[in-house]
Amino acid sequence: MRYYIINSEGREVSFDLSYVRESESKSKVFRVSHAEKPKEYYVKEMAGKAFISEDEKTWSKLPRLYSKKGLVNINETLNVYRGFKPSGLKGVKAGNLVTEMPGKVIKVMSAEGAIVNEGDTLLILEAMKMENEIKAGVSGVVKAVHVSEGQVLESGSLMIEIEE
Amino acid sequence: MRYYIINSEGREVSFDLSYVRESESKSKVFRVSHAEKPKEYYVKEMAGKAFISEDEKTWSKLPRLYSKKGLVNINETLNVYRGFKPSGLKGVKAGNLVTEMPGKVIKVMSAEGAIVNEGDTLLILEAMKMENEIKAGVSGVVKAVHVSEGQVLESGSLMIEIEE
């Protein structure tokens, strides 16, 4: 199975992972094919838990990842895709203000056509009971405001676009 | 599904248990048909655990029973059989000495034909690193000795038979 691991900046690592065989001591052997020579890992299931080793002597716990989809978010900076590579993954421009977390727009402090300087507060977003000032990352002209006061936003929503 | 619950003395309770429907608040409703009028139970799965209620207000945890077979031993005095009733379940006679746990015969202190009194030690069985004196439960004559010194026994093995 091919794996794609993509971090929040869009950097990507892909490698092939396959189940090879059962070892003599009944470990599952996996092979990772990546860059230079392939690497083998042993996995043993014991007492309801899984453990991983490179030499079948030194082991560490392989924590369970609860996912039914072949896609799992790791620590939110990494996404692991199993078997397929998603389309449309890319970073955003400096002038685009995107939510980092779900939240509610409390106040919009700028409008289309306004001239803004880097560091100006353009919007107040309430998330997790905190008011967060969302500031301009560049100086320029507000091209579009996509949100209005009171609106509830998902993570990753484009709120304001600034033309440098 | 019919359930048979049989205790270590061979006493048996059987009843029918069926999944009836999903309640308005998404609990699973089960009906137990037994003796008088049927009884309903609500089961809710939450946070990976199951809970049971008779009124959907007061709940208690329904601990998981890990069994793949439809048969599970409960506290070793009760066996629960799901869907089928096993054959050959019965108690043993007072004169039959049966192991209560797996163990190893250390010493046989009686032989076929011997006259024994209630309370006499007939055999020493080592189990869980303890020596256990196995005593005659009745007075009579030893009809058969089925074990020999050094033999390792399963739980429920007939060791000695005494004719009253």
Add this chain to the structure above:
Amino acid sequence: MSKRILICNRGEIAIRVARAVKELGHIAVGFWTDNELEPPHLEYCDVWLHLEGNNNTETYLNMDQILKLIKENDIDAVHPGYGFLSENTNFAKKLEDAGVIFIGPNSFAIEKMGDKAISKQMAQEAGVPVVPGSTGEIADAKEALKIANDIGFPVLLKAVAGGGGKGMRICNSADELDKNFEAVRREAASSFGNPGVLVEKFIVNPHHIEVQIIADKKGNIFHCYERECSVQRRHQKIIEEAPSPFIGEDTALREEICETAIKLAQAVNYDSAGTVEFIMGEDKSFYFLEMNTRIQVEHPITEEITGIDLVANMIKAALGEELDFNSQSEISINGHAIECRICAEDPVTMLPAPGKIAGFDFTSLQGMRFDHCIYPGFEVKPDFDPMIGKLILKGSKREVAIRKVRESLKHLYIDGIKTNTPLHRVIFEEENFVAGKYTTNYISEIKPQENVLSLLEESELFTKAIALEIEGMRETL
């Protein structure tokens, strides 16, 4: 006689309270809401009630609905936890009117201590030193500026009804004061239902030191020594210790600050668990900040070093029962305890990062306690506080506790969301913290967050993929 006790809260504190309720032989009643259909605390509750609504205003802050459910379900007593209605005088009074016991202090104490201006005044009257500042709620930015100019910048703007760092901003200049005034009013109104704001002197290089109070309805007031909570980000505590490393072996100072806290508790006839918070300068002078008239997030470290169950005793006090101890001399410090707040947030920016937990595992050590509300599949929602667990370690002395914290952090595994676990790992290796030399400026000055490694090793990436593969194989079995 067994009482039906309603827990008006969620998350780890609802679990903590439910355990204490049941330990005392009572019936624990808990809520589920439309925006949290599977709250983990219900596992510990005997009776589950539906609190209708999709946000906190409609649910945990909705007195009318809660009072209706209390009447319909024969509730004898209510434990409010922390946050939400825990320090709301109105709620306490309404319960009193309904003949229901509020598990907290008398409403007089809540009212007086809940108002920063009044509490400051009462503290002064009781001989408790206070930080210079406005004598009460200020009308507008202009008045704030006048006072700020009198006492000198930097100053702190605070919600009159606030707590826990919410509705609080430092202002270094007249400009900043002007700019922040309305924001603090808004946060105060939305978080606490009261837009009142006050201004006070901001003490440089301070320590946040607080004293735990536990009192009964018979006039017995005890202290359970202090906690130091100087490691903070955005004015919210992330690591707490008991006893305070800054007070250290200065038992006279410890005695003085604890006795000062008792004085204030006596002044308001305190009769429950509560905390008197102080700010302590580099010269060891200390000033009263506020009194929290509720059980606090960080209560476990005090429980660990004193061996006293604060939540159980808070319930016993409210029911008019005897406490588990009769005199101050029965309460002593044994060892050292540290709490790490585990929050769903980016370990570098420290911004909240809600999401769904994809993996969860931890180990237990001697001296460890982990109060949490997580399970694999648990969704951390932006509606609630990002704090999802409290890792508490006790050792015979501070360096032993630190050794234990390090080991337990190593094995704390939460995946799918970002947490501040990597930040804790850095802090517990950072020399200033390890030496016990830190002030409330620790995070902003030492910046341990800059040493958090954000990228995984390549071999770790492979491990993640193998974990997912194993999961896939399990599912097809």
Add this chain to the structure above:
Amino acid sequence: MSKRILICNRGEIAIRVARAVKELGHIAVGFWTDNELEPPHLEYCDVWLHLEGNNNTETYLNMDQILKLIKENDIDAVHPGYGFLSENTNFAKKLEDAGVIFIGPNSFAIEKMGDKAISKQMAQEAGVPVVPGSTGEIADAKEALKIANDIGFPVLLKAVAGGGGKGMRICNSADELDKNFEAVRREAASSFGNPGVLVEKFIVNPHHIEVQIIADKKGNIFHCYERECSVQRRHQKIIEEAPSPFIGEDTALREEICETAIKLAQAVNYDSAGTVEFIMGEDKSFYFLEMNTRIQVEHPITEEITGIDLVANMIKAALGEELDFNSQSEISINGHAIECRICAEDPVTMLPAPGKIAGFDFTSLQGMRFDHCIYPGFEVKPDFDPMIGKLILKGSKREVAIRKVRESLKHLYIDGIKTNTPLHRVIFEEENFVAGKYTTNYISEIKPQENVLSLLEESELFTKAIALEIEGMRETL
């Protein structure tokens, strides 16, 4: 420098030791055997070694194989846990010869204290009172009878090398003495590899009180107060408390028994964790029974009341490091702790009941610690001790600890095998135990086991069936 530490044990103690090893920054090495392919302690070990064999003689008691594995795997130090080779002088000496650190006392102490006759003599020489009896190993039943007639019946027959109640029988008459002699020799030979037996006065209505010792390699010997372990069945402890309710507030007696224990430890240059066991009569006179030169099953209650990590300190002592404390005055009692040994046995007959665990669940309370080695699917084998877990609760005083034990027993759920949990539930409601009034005859005289309910309610039967049905539905999902 990080050491590779081999844990020559299994079950809960192997887990306990592995945690301490890793907390101290070392590498934990553990065994799996052919009759235990999936031992739960390996979860806590970094390195797994195959100890070949199908029974304890071939594995955990097999010095040759263990020493071979030690050499092959660059082991720096060995922790023996309790039982198996933990008090085997020969093993300690062989390790010494191989340049490997034995995490326990010097071999002189093990040898002298491991021999009941010699230990008794040394105790007498050190001014420690001993129970009247044979001055050493007795040759045959005849000699035993002669001594018994001198000191008067009842007498106790004991394995010279024994401990933990194994290889021990009370004899009330010459007949019984004659009958038991060979059985005790056999048990002694099979359990401890030494058939030597001794005889001594059996004290009526006694209390089993023991003192925890912790010492380093620099000559510092400390005590961590006493434990009372009088609730026993078949001479094996099932409930332990610290401090002793029988000693109670008699601090002079407490001081005396602890100082007496220190005297004996000094006499053998003790330099590790160990326990001096005493028998205390109704008149509070006490006699030395034996010294256990290892960590004991019930060490956690001492850890809970003193806040000291005994296992970590035992390791530090063996490595020649400083302990976590420097003086006796740093060690004090805070609160009260109780341990319930959870055993795979019939709660009424108290006979071992091995089998496979079909269901396992428990709750955590403030003040609770659960040291165990169980998971759903775990098979309790007749090869090993039936003790599968230790439920430890600490409260600010004895009645608080009892309240907490009751609540945690209520939620301890182990199915598939019989356990003594129902017996513990009865004992913790039984008036004599609750009042702290019990001797080692408690189980045989008060017979709490007769109040264990053996049959489930009908509604509980339905619940079990529904649990199975739900499991069936989960599988088809």
